[in-house]
Amino acid sequence: MRDGVVLRADVYRPTTGGPWPVLLTRLPYGKNLPMLAALMDPVGKARRGFLVVVQDTRGRSASDGEWEPWTSEMDDGYDTVRWAAALPGSNGSVGMFGASYFGNTQWMAALAKPPELKAISPMVTWSEPDDGLFARGGAQELGITVPWSLTQGVDTLMRRHADDRMALGQALMALVGDLDAIANTTYWELPAGHHPVYERHGIAELGYERSRREPEWSASCRVAGRQAEVDLPSLNTGGWYDIFCQGTLDNYAAARAAGRPAKLIMGPWSHTGNATGYLGDVNFGMAASTELLGFRGRFADQELGWFRQWLTPDAESPQPELPPVLLFVMGTNQWREEQEWPLSRAVDTDLFLRAGDRLAFDAPEAGEEADAFTYDPADPVPTVGGALLMSNEFPPGPLDQARVEARPDVLVYTTDPLTEDLEVTGRVRAHLTAATDAPTTDWVVRLCDVDPGGVSRNVVDGIVRAVATPGEFTEQVVDLWSTSHVFRARHRLRVHVTSSSFPRWDRNLNTGEPSDQGTRSRPAHQSIAHDSARPSRIVLPVVPAPAKEQA
Incomplete structure (x- = not known):
């Protein structure tokens, strides 16, 4: 690299x-990790006529230098592209290809503009780090931050104690202990915004804490607002249940x-699950998988054909x-070709919260x-399914929400049975008229599909962290992100309307203390209005059904 550090x-x-x-990919997880090797398939790509480079960041x-997530990926990406282009046998x-972190390394390299970079194929990666990576709606993405940071800490400890096997064993046992206890202990530690577990092990965290201290540093992994600077073709691939x-949609x-x-x-995929067509407790069909893509062929083949074009x-x-x-349109479980996103024919349609649930x-x-x-906050609503990436617990x-809906701190509103199919494709938002007796609190909204047997499964959800004047009703807008889902006849x-989904998002302690200092909590008494002067509603992008042909 330009500073003399050697990457391998x-x-x-x-x-x-x-x-x-x-074809180049740059990742922090180990270039020989078997699970990722199967995903990247460098041998298969080489057999198809590509020179493939898989680099440790x-x-x-195997790479030298200090581990700081995100910080060096733009400069290192530029230098690596230029080096790879000059390898013997290169044309x-x-x-660049890869998913998640190594989807973002593509965008960062592209923003640096190495002249040899001709196309990128980022999969399941973000646009704005404060909208899915570090935070969402002002709340920390605790669900990914803690396990990701601990898992990456393994390599840090192995480097630190490389010459002392006894110290290494003790350090790894302590770290693994915190990983094993994550659901019952580690996620719950306070303050969440300055989590004790990182100092305890001396490891880097995902970036939430640093981005609060140094807001300008977030530019090291921010794509949002800069896509126009990348004058390259991009193949953007994502999942409806991906964190x-x-x-992915915004970048495209x-x-x-x-x-x-x-x-x-x-597709109807999570961050790591796309090969079977089965997700949560729903079978979307084998044609939903990356192995078939609705019988268009394997995604890997489609991607290589697209790369060959450029x-x-x-x-x-x-x-x-x-x-x-x-x-992939869920509900009808069919792939559909479109010319645009978002769909201009989708009509924003209000669905109102009403009395009597x-x-x-x-x-x-x-x-x-x-x-x-x-x-x-001492008894938050548990996270059950969704577009998330958390520990294995x-x-x-899409999962049955019965456990959530049985709680007294979750308001549940339900329509009558539909008389015909209703397609929702696009971005969903909720507008709540809400009040609290706390100086700050969270509002969580979730849209579900209830089948004829009464099973309620989550489709999309979102959160907003609000600063409040106690007792005052204000409009709170909650972004539930996007979906393509047909609610069948x-x-x-x-x-659902509630105030937590833990440990997906860190708990608002309702005290007004900064999240990097707060350890005290108090209950908050919440109110949701839904009268003519103070409506609360969810806005659905409804796609009209095609007109039926006349006989």
Whole structure:
């Protein structure tokens, strides 16, 4: 690298022919980790005629330097692209691939503009780090921050104690102990905004805490607002139940708005689960998997065909060109090709919270009394499913919400059974007229699909952290992110309103203390109004059904 630090990579070359286009990925998890090797499939890519480079990022595994998440990825990405393009056998054109952290290393390298970089294929990665990576709606993404930071700490401890096996064993046992106890102990430690576990082990954290201390540092992994600077084609792939779902959509939409040749694939997938078509407790069908893509062929083959188009434009690709947008519509469980995102034909439609736990498309009447509940940070609502990436005790996806809906601190509103299918494709938002007796509190809203048997499963949710004047009703807007879901005839829509989803998001202690100092908590008495003067509603992007042909 430009500062003299050596980063190490494995290079896979085809056995015949050449020169070859280069595919590069840069990751912090270990370039030889078996699970990731299967995902990256460098040997398979080399067999298809690509020179493949898999690099350990700075301070990780075989690479030298100090480990600081995100900080060096732009400069190191630029230097690595230029080095990879000059390798023996290279044709001088580089594409980058990979998911999550190594989806972001692509965007950072692209923003640095190495001239040899011709295309990127980021999968399940974010746009704005404060909208899914570090935080969401002002609340910390505690669910990913703690286990990710501890897991990455293993390599840090192995480097630190490389010459002292006794010290290494003790350090690893202590760290693993905190990982094993994460659901019952570690997630619960306070203050959440300056979590004791990182100092206890002397390890780097994901970045939430540093981004609060140094807001400008977040630019080291922020794509939002900069997509137009990347004058490259991008293939953006994400999942409806991925923790970075909205970021994938936002990156695509911004690139297209800037006139870039971007494409989008969105499946019914979580961050790490896309190969079977089964997620949570729903079987979306094998055609939903990356192995079939609705019988279009394996995603890996589609991606390589797309890379060949941009890295060897004179070569013929056996793969048909992908549409601008390929969406999996849940509920009907079908893939659908679109020309845009978001869909311009979607109509924002209000669905109102009503008295008697009802949810209705007609506006509320005067005199409907507000609903109330008590939120106690000592007994938060548990996280059950969703677009998340957490420790294994908290699986992602659509799951039965009975345990959540039975709690007294969760307000539940439900429509009558639908008489016909209702498609919701796009970004969902809730507008609550809410009051609390605390100086600050959280509002969590969740949209669910209730089947004819009464099983309620989560579709999308969101959170907003609010500063309040106690007792004053104000409008609180909660961003539930996006989905593509058909609520079938005879199903019902259901909305939860509560004040926590823990440990996905850190608990608001309701005291007003900064999150990096707060250790005391108090219950908050919450009110949700839904009368004609103070409506509360969820706004659904409803896609009209196609007009039926006349006989």
